[in-house]
Amino acid sequence: MVSPQVIDEGFVVTDAAQVSRPPSPFQKVADKAFRRLCWGLAWLSVLLVAFIVLRIATSAVPAVRQYGLDFLSGTTWDPNKEQYGILPEIWGTLYSSLLALLIGTAFGVAAAIFLSEGYLGQFVFQTLKVWNLQLHPLWGKLPDQMEGLLKNLIELLAAIPSVVYGLWGLFVVIPLIRPACNWLHMKMGWFALFGTDLSGPGMLPAVMVLSIMILPTITAISRDALVSVPSKIRMAAYGLGATRWEAILAVILPTAARGVFGGVVLAFGRALGETMALAMLVGNANKISLSLFSPANTLAALLANSFPEAHPKEIGVLMYAALVLLGITLLVNVIGSAILQRASAGLEGGK
Amino acid sequence: MPQEALVGQQGDLFPPDMNPFEGVDFSGLERSLRRPRTLVSVLLSGLVTAMTLLALIPLFSVVWMLVWRGGRKLSLALLTQLPPAPLEQGGGVGNAIVGTLIIILLATAISIPIGVLSAVFLTQAKTGNRLADVVRFAAKVLTGFPSILAGVFAYGAVVLVTGGFSAIAGAVAVSILMLPTIMLTAEDALRMVPWRMQEAAIGMGATPAQTAWMVLLPTAIPGILTGIMLAVARGAGETAPLLFTALFSNYWPISRGHLHLMRPTPSLAVLIYNFAGMPFENQVELAWAAALVLVLLVLVANLVGQSLSRRQVRE
Numbered sequence: 001m002v003s004p005q006v007i008d009e010g011f012v013v014t015d016a017a018q019v020s021r022p023p024s025p026f027q028k029v030a031d032k033a034f035r036r037l038c039w040g041l042a043w044l045s046v047l048l049v050a051f052i053v054l055r056i057a058t059s060a061v062p063a064v065r066q067y068g069l070d071f072l073s074g075t076t077w078d079p080n081k082e083q084y085g086i087l088p089e090i091w092g093t094l095y096s097s098l099l100a101l102l103i104g105t106a107f108g109v110a111a112a113i114f115l116s117e118g119y120l121g122q123f124v125f126q127t128l129k130v131w132n133l134q135l136h137p138l139w140g141k142l143p144d145q146m147e148g149l150l151k152n153l154i155e156l157l158a159a160i161p162s163v164v165y166g167l168w169g170l171f172v173v174i175p176l177i178r179p180a181c182n183w184l185h186m187k188m189g190w191f192a193l194f195g196t197d198l199s200g201p202g203m204l205p206a207v208m209v210l211s212i213m214i215l216p217t218i219t220a221i222s223r224d225a226l227v228s229v230p231s232k233i234r235m236a237a238y239g240l241g242a243t244r245w246e247a248i249l250a251v252i253l254p255t256a257a258r259g260v261f262g263g264v265v266l267a268f269g270r271a272l273g274e275t276m277a278l279a280m281l282v283g284n285a286n287k288i289s290l291s292l293f294s295p296a297n298t299l300a301a302l303l304a305n306s307f308p309e310a311h312p313k314e315i316g317v318l319m320y321a322a323l324v325l326l327g328i329t330l331l332v333n334v335i336g337s338a339i340l341q342r343a344s345a346g347l348e349g350g351k
Numbered sequence: 352m353p354q355e356a357l358v359g360q361q362g363d364l365f366p367p368d369m370n371p372f373e374g375v376d377f378s379g380l381e382r383s384l385r386r387p388r389t390l391v392s393v394l395l396s397g398l399v400t401a402m403t404l405l406a407l408i409p410l411f412s413v414v415w416m417l418v419w420r421g422g423r424k425l426s427l428a429l430l431t432q433l434p435p436a437p438l439e440q441g442g443g444v445g446n447a448i449v450g451t452l453i454i455i456l457l458a459t460a461i462s463i464p465i466g467v468l469s470a471v472f473l474t475q476a477k478t479g480n481r482l483a484d485v486v487r488f489a490a491k492v493l494t495g496f497p498s499i500l501a502g503v504f505a506y507g508a509v510v511l512v513t514g515g516f517s518a519i520a521g522a523v524a525v526s527i528l529m530l531p532t533i534m535l536t537a538e539d540a541l542r543m544v545p546w547r548m549q550e551a552a553i554g555m556g557a558t559p560a561q562t563a564w565m566v567l568l569p570t571a572i573p574g575i576l577t578g579i580m581l582a583v584a585r586g587a588g589e590t591a592p593l594l595f596t597a598l599f600s601n602y603w604p605i606s607r608g609h610l611h612l613m614r615p616t617p618s619l620a621v622l623i624y625n626f627a628g629m630p631f632e633n634q635v636e637l638a639w640a641a642a643l644v645l646v647l648l649v650l651v652a653n654l655v656g657q658s659l660s661r662r663q664v665r666e
Contacts, residue, residue: 023558034560038472041465042486045530049489052496052504052527059507110402119400150403157410159653161588163623164642168413170627171420171635212409243392266495273497275591276620280627300499300591307506307595322503333495 056326059319071320077286084317086324088286092296096203096278097271100210105264108218111154113248116226121147158216166280169209177205181293195291201283204292209277214267225259225343226252258343265336273329275300299325421643424636434601437631444641446603450617453604454597455587457522458529459579466533467575471563474541493531501527502592510596518604518616521597525589529582536581540574541567573662580656584649590620599625619645
């Protein structure tokens with residue numbers, strides 16, 4: 001500890017003018033310049049977004065004029081005949097994203113409940129109790145550590161680059177599910193979902209990998225929403241004699257519903273714009289099919305595959321497709337973040 | 352027999368002929384798996400546990416495949432040699448590692464000043480400042496921005512303007528995706544700087560710029576670096592924006608002491624994509640090895656970021 005005398009001495013020798021003096025002209029200019037710089041860079045990031053949208057839109061204008069709305073309903077893509085239509089891609093984008101969302105939400109929300117209700121911590125605690133170690137200084141921390149580890153593991157799913165998921169899907173998922181898919185097609189081919197056989201890349205492997213990729217988003221946001229449910233509400237439900245799942249289904253999930261829903265919408269936005277895993281796994285076939293095993297295409301995969309070797313005329317058309325993708329994802333993302341904002345505002349009011 | 356036990360305990364309070372719990376069915380309060388509501392609860396708990404474990408299987412599968420198939424190829428040659436031609440044996444991904452580092456470095460250099468100084472603006476702006484709200488909205492829009500569209504934009508704005516595929520174009524595309532992460536984490540970190548410290552600086556007569564440079568930024572630096580490392584981790588793994596901006600090349604991006612920023616530049620992510628679709632065994636093996644290197648790179652960036660975030664000063 002510093003004794004008061006030392007501080008006193010320090011002040012005695014120092015001239016008051018040296019401790020504090022008005023800013024010099026240079027400092028005033030530097031201050032103004034720095035503030036202007038921050039202001040300017042803040043504007044720059046806004047202008048960047050505007051510029052991106054404008055740049056894509058203006059590049060698409062010639063194609064929009066030439067093909068109009070027929071572009072959205074056309075089903076052929078033939079650069080030689082200059083016939084372009086992206087209905088199969090729009091269908092593939094929505095179909096794959098919705099299916100992935102279905103699987104991802106089921107597993108993501110389940111994982112969020114598992115994490116927020118302390119199942120793992122309780123399990124580890126009970127196991128430790130068998131050896132009477134639950135209050136041990138070292139082992140007693142294990143329940144919390146395991147919960148943290150599980151949360152990090154699920155977040156790790158989001159850290160793996162999508163191209164690695166694509167590689168994994170190509171060499172692990174497709175060979176793994178192919179026999180089962182072809183058996184399903186043989187036995188139940190009359191059912192629209194199993195209408196074709198899986199001859200390599202196709203909708204189902206793409207959807208499976210896509211749902212794994214959006215799961216961490218759903219889990220992270222849902223877990224935040226579930227954890228922030230006021231504990232008073234939780235305790236009230238248990239106090240009335242509700243079982244754990246009666247409390248979850250009737251009280252906790254409805255209270256956190258908006259947050260969970262916002263997370264699902266944001267994950268939908270991510271699924272719509274996901275490119276690499278789909279470009280590698282979906283098969284790039286210009287087809288509209290209900291079958292899970294048929295190859296298909298998505299807007300993002302179309303852009304990824306056609307852009308590198310497109311000739312100048314095709315570029316304009318691809319810009320039009322990019323504009324459509326931009327419109328869809330912007331809409332979904334703005335809706336998602338609006339829901340999340342209202343969800344957190346609603347919970348703060350209820351505390 | 353809980354009923355009798357309770358009466359027996361409180362026998363002094365109630366006379367033996369008066370039972371206050373008469374007609375109460377205590378057996379209904381016991382937990383029994385024969386009761387549907389308990390059974391449903393236990394079954395759903397089991398289901399949720401099973402689904403969570405199932406969701407982790409892909410993670411372990413990916414990691415196992417990377418270590419098993421990629422680890423076999425891991426050697427010094429992998430890190431220092433050029434990619435092989437079709438049907439050629441051996442080779443490495445050295446140029447792609449260098450290319451990835453160059454693109455990430457350039458992208459970070461573009462996005463750090465914009466991101467961090469915008470965040471300073473956001474924290475210093477008064478509440479209700481219109482521009483601050485618009486900037487935050489723009490950052491949120493960029494967070495959910497499909498990575499392929501960043502590539503489309505960079506193609507239109509850089510590749511078409513400069514007349515060729517280049518590392519610069521790739522860096523511009525990647526920096527767009529890094530910007531929101533850097534900006535939003537930097538804003539959070541700056542907001543965590545204790546208000547007292549800023550007040551002390553202002554009380555000493557510091558100008559707002561001096562407060563920002565000498566108090567705010569140095570105190571918040573661990574949090575800001577966390578955001579940068581997370582953005583680097585995201586940017587390193589991005590493939591879609593590089594496909595038609597940086598393209599790919601089979602040569603070194605640095606040769607004879609010259610850095611070729613205006614030429615097609617190789618990157619690990621694009622190498623994985625290109626080699627995964629090739630019918631040659633050697634190329635596929637290289638793709639797995641490159642994936643292992645890329646995942647290690649991303650993991651290291653993530654871990655550094657997380658360990659830095661623990662040093663953040665909190666109020």
